[in-house]
Amino acid sequence: MATPNQYLQLIGQSPAIGTVREEIDYAARCDAKVLVTGESGVGKEIVARLIHAGSERRHNSLVTVNCAALTESLLETELFGHVRGSFTGAHRDRTGVLEQAHRGTVFMDEIGETTPRMQGLLLRFLETGEIQRVGSERTEARVNVRVIAATNRNLSDGVAAGTFREDLFYRLNVIQLHLPPLRERLEDVPALLSNFLTMFAAQYQMPVPVVADDAMAMLESYGWPGNVRELKNVAERLVVRSRSGRIDLPDLPTIVMRPTSPVPTSLTATRGVEDLLFEKMVMQRESFWSAVYTPFMSRDLTRDILRALVRKGLEQTGGNYKILTELFNMPTGDYKRFLNFLMKHHCHVAFQQFRTVQGRPGKMVSETPVTPPSYQDRDFRARP
Ligand SMILES: Nc1ncnc2c1ncn2[C@@H]1O[C@H](COP(=O)(O)OP(=O)(O)O)[C@@H](O)[C@H]1O
Ligand SMILES: [Mg+2]
Known part of the structure; x- marks a missing residue:
């Protein structure tokens, strides 16, 4: 034990x-x-x-x-x-x-x-x-x-x-x-990962998976906005899902495959409610539905905050809403529901501005483009 x-x-x-x-x-x-x-x-x-x-x-x-x-x-x-x-x-x-x-x-x-x-x-x-x-x-x-x-x-x-x-x-x-953020000491990723894989393999009584070189290279180039805690979560998922005992590129969570902005603005600038909510989901692994949807529906969160949160997420995912669904801790199957919710409340943010060079529209994981609501559509019902 x-x-x-x-x-x-x-x-x-x-x-x-x-x-x-x-x-x-x-x-x-x-x-x-x-x-x-x-x-x-x-x-x-x-x-x-x-x-x-x-x-x-x-x-x-x-x-x-x-x-x-x-x-x-x-x-x-x-x-x-x-x-x-x-x-x-x-x-x-x-x-x-x-x-x-x-x-x-x-x-x-x-x-x-x-x-x-x-x-x-x-x-x-x-x-x-x-x-x-x-x-x-x-x-x-x-x-x-x-x-x-x-x-x-x-x-x-x-x-x-x-x-x-x-x-x-x-x-x-x-x-x-x-303690510097993990993205400033990416050379620590292999040792941390190997330690966590061994630890979770023992916990779940599974074999310790072997990480392929290209998968490791990808993990070493990711920005890790949630730092070591995020890496630990990824390691746990990899152990639980590993069938072949090997971790290849396609086994990695999609979020890791995306280029991230070098410094999450949430952690350096003055922090607002959206930064705290962002951390709740990305680092503390709480689902969007409980962390954001519930308070929003009970009118404890404004639309501006929700939009700022979506913008922050899109910055991380290079404008990809599918990966955003995963970043905000929802099952990928919730993608449509998530988008519908944002559209309905006029909080959908146009994704094009967040596309990075690596994430040219043509090269993206397929995603249904959604037109942002026009300003005439804006609903001015009382919301704080
Ligand atoms: N250098 C490290 N070596 C081993 N485990 C680490 C290391 N850094 C962080 N962890 C693990 O990552 C998780 C988050 O670390 P924690 O100390 O709670 O972070 P913080 O208090 O800064 O939010 C914990 O499970 C911790 O054990
Ligand atoms: Mg802590």
Whole structure:
């Protein structure tokens, strides 16, 4: 049986990963706060785990908190705990994760998503180590916890824009460890792939498939907008679908066969709702139907956002709607339904402008061209 830590290793032979390994060793030897930066799926959490596992705190807990997944008040109780009666449903006192991580490490993921008030609470905690549970008037405990924070945002930009506290940024940024996106270290693809193929083959009790040279070359030239997480998902699909024990070009997911724009704009520019939704589908593998269609139908998303999302996707797929269906995590059979939905709500975006040189219309996977709706067709019914 695989032990939980068996796969806790940073794979890759690129110079960038070599530097990251040295930085992990250095961070493990000291007790300073660490800020891990990099796009979604690059390995920030694995880095935090390796630092903890290599440090003197390894015999105590490593607790992970995803700051983006909880509302401000839930995050506060999660971190600091609460006293009985502090809110409806608080039937008993509860310790927070910071107390549970005493003498250990807390990994605060997506720290860039915290509210100003939460940033204030964190700063106070970092300065004093004091825990004040929600609903309590006094300091309950003083704990010794090492903080490793991570973000896929550029926090200096947040500081400049006034959305992230400068004093908190400097507190956290004692050791900064940056993980470059996979497209900047494509030489790591073969080792990562081989590791994931072996891992999933063991999990599914299948033979480890052999990757043909041309298929490997294709994987090494893809832009991997979802980084290592996306590669891991691809490896899992390849193992599950592999019949012959060989992976040839036609076995690769179509998305990998498309040229991608070098830098996904979503990850560098200021992020809007469409960027978050894009990440939900492309990196966290949520389906378009639940991530976008449902909120759109309940009018929580505007048409402009939906159009921006489609545009972003078409940029990645070189204007191909069929591949976009796959990129947005729908079965290929949903292609027509997807297009009909976009047409019906006037959110279909003309694909021609996104065609790249490699993706000349004549060379494309066959696709029914759809004329964009004219502006007279526009429906101005109340929609936010
Ligand atoms: N260099 C690497 N070697 C092995 N596995 C990796 C590597 N980088 C990322 N992974 C794996 O890819 C997935 C995404 O990594 P994660 O650390 O969760 O990314 P992030 O926190 O940056 O979004 C995880 O399953 C992780 O184990
Ligand atoms: Mg993560």
